[in-house]
Each structure stands twice: as structure tokens, then as C-alpha cells.
Amino acid sequence: MRTSFKRLFACCALLLAPNAWALNLFACEPEYAALAQELAPEARIFSATTALQDPHQIQARPSLIAQMRRADLAICAGAELEVGWLPMLQMKANNPKVRDGLPGMFYAAEQVDTLDRLDSVSRDMGDVHAEGNPHLHFSPQRLLRVAQVLTERLAQLDPTNAEHYRANFDDFSARWLTAIPVWEAKAAPLHGQAVIAYHSSFRYLFDWLGVEQAGDLEPKPGLPPSTAHLAGLLALTEQQTIMAVVHAGYQDRRGAQWLAQRAELPVVRLPFSTGQEGIDSLFALYDAVLEPLLAHVGE
Incomplete structure (x- = not known):
């Protein structure tokens, strides 16, 4: 009887406990x-x-x-x-x-x-x-x-x-x-580096680490790279030292590969969020996004 009462009490306590x-x-x-x-x-x-x-x-x-x-x-x-x-x-x-x-x-x-x-936007932007x-x-x-x-x-x-x-x-x-x-100490070598990247996906990352996005693979946000636009970016690589061409895992890499091959630059595919390649937390995401960039400093 005493054991049954204890079990009943435990069940009631569980039901009444805060449910996170x-x-x-x-x-x-x-x-x-x-x-x-x-x-x-x-x-x-x-x-x-x-x-x-x-x-x-x-x-x-x-x-x-x-x-x-x-x-x-x-x-x-x-x-x-x-x-x-x-x-x-x-x-x-x-x-x-x-x-x-x-x-x-x-x-x-x-x-x-x-x-x-932006104070105002238009469709042509x-x-x-x-x-x-x-x-x-x-x-x-x-x-x-x-x-x-x-x-x-x-x-x-x-x-x-x-x-x-x-x-x-x-x-x-x-x-x-x-x-x-x-993270900041680890990423210190990235400060002052320049990259060409796809869209503005890593805008906050680059802002935080002091990396310059010198060019965008998109001629306009949301538009795929055109041959003329890529040619302009290729000319940019001849005028400025670029560390790498960067894109996220979900973005079409063909434009990045075209440019990187002709400019003899590495292509860096950065994880964009959690849930891929063993990245199971925000901490793991930040670790994973720094390593591929740091691998190309000084090349």
C-alpha cells in the first residue's frame, strides 16, 4: 500500500510539475x-x-x-x-x-x-x-x-x-x-582580407570579422551571374587582391567556379546554417564557418 501511494504521489507530482x-x-x-x-x-x-x-x-x-x-x-x-x-x-x-x-x-x-x-526600394533594384x-x-x-x-x-x-x-x-x-x-582571436588573420561572394548572405559575418566583400556574384540581388558580370568581376581580381570566391551551400556554384578558375582563386563553400555536415548547434556553425576561410589566408 505504501509503495503504491508513493508511485501515485510521484505521478501526480510529475503531472503538476512545470512542463518546459x-x-x-x-x-x-x-x-x-x-x-x-x-x-x-x-x-x-x-x-x-x-x-x-x-x-x-x-x-x-x-x-x-x-x-x-x-x-x-x-x-x-x-x-x-x-x-x-x-x-x-x-x-x-x-x-x-x-x-x-x-x-x-x-x-x-x-x-x-x-x-x-533602405529608405525606399524599387523593382529594378x-x-x-x-x-x-x-x-x-x-x-x-x-x-x-x-x-x-x-x-x-x-x-x-x-x-x-x-x-x-x-x-x-x-x-x-x-x-x-x-x-x-x-572566435575573434582565431579569425584575426581574416581582418582586412577581401573576397567575392554570392548575394549578401554572409554580410554580418564579414562585417564582424573585418572582411571586405569586394564584389557580388549576382549582378543584382536575386539574379544569377551573367557572362558580362562575371567578366567584370574577373577584371576586378586583376586590380585588387582577392582571397577567395565564397558561396553558401544552397547557392549555385557554377558562377563561382567559372570566376575562380579564370582568376586562379580558391572557391570556398561556407555552411549557411545548422543541420548540415554534422553542424548541430550555433557554436558548431561558427566554428565551421571560420575554418574554410582561414585555410586560404596568405595563399
């Missing part, structure tokens, strides 16, 4: 799924995209609609990165929790000062973002600020577990702030 896994979290990009994993590891976390997908070009598939319908919180980059598919996903999911302006819809770009904001560059996950300080605000959003939506989320943030913050100077 109570929330369903929908991440538009894998980097924000990884951040959610740091803050709410017991939550049900779904990433709508992978590191090998262009986050601009996603279809509102039935599987994504079903996940969005169940979400208590959607976490997205924002700055119109998902404008081509997220509004359709929100409409078809018909989940009132994750509508714009409500606590269940979280945009990382709204929490920080983004780079390259290409695929530009008036609210700034959305790929801010390669800015360690901005990402920490996003994590801080996201923690409070989780606490707001799930107040029973508020202290759990805050404790997880404190742990993440301590480890992140310890890692930043280590």
Missing part, C-alpha cells in the same frame, strides 16, 4: 530552430527549411501548413526574407496564434538594428530588403540580443516555465560570451 515541453515552436530557418533548442530544449521544435535550401524560395507545402497550424510560436528571420511564402503559410494554417503583431509571431530582425536598411539584411545570425552580438528577447517571449507565452527559459538563456549567454573572443 508544453510549447510547439515553428522555426522558419534552422538557425532559429537551433536557438530555440538552446532556450527551450524540451519543446517540440520544427524547422521549415534546411541549410541547403534558399530561405527566399520555399513552397507553402501541406506539411508546413500542418506544422504552422499546431504552432504556439513561430520564429522567423523577418526583414521580408520569408515574404514569398510565410504569408501564404499563415493564411492557409489559419492559426490565430501566429499572426503578425501577436505574441506568437516573432521576427528576429525586429529585435536588432539590421545592416543595409532586385531582391533587396528595405528593412535591412535578414541574415543576422552571423552577428554574435545581434544573435544574443535576439535570444534575450525570444526568452522573454517564451516566458510570456508559457509563464509557468518562465524561470526555466531564463535559466537556459543565462547558460547560453555565458557560453556564447565566452566563445566570442575565442
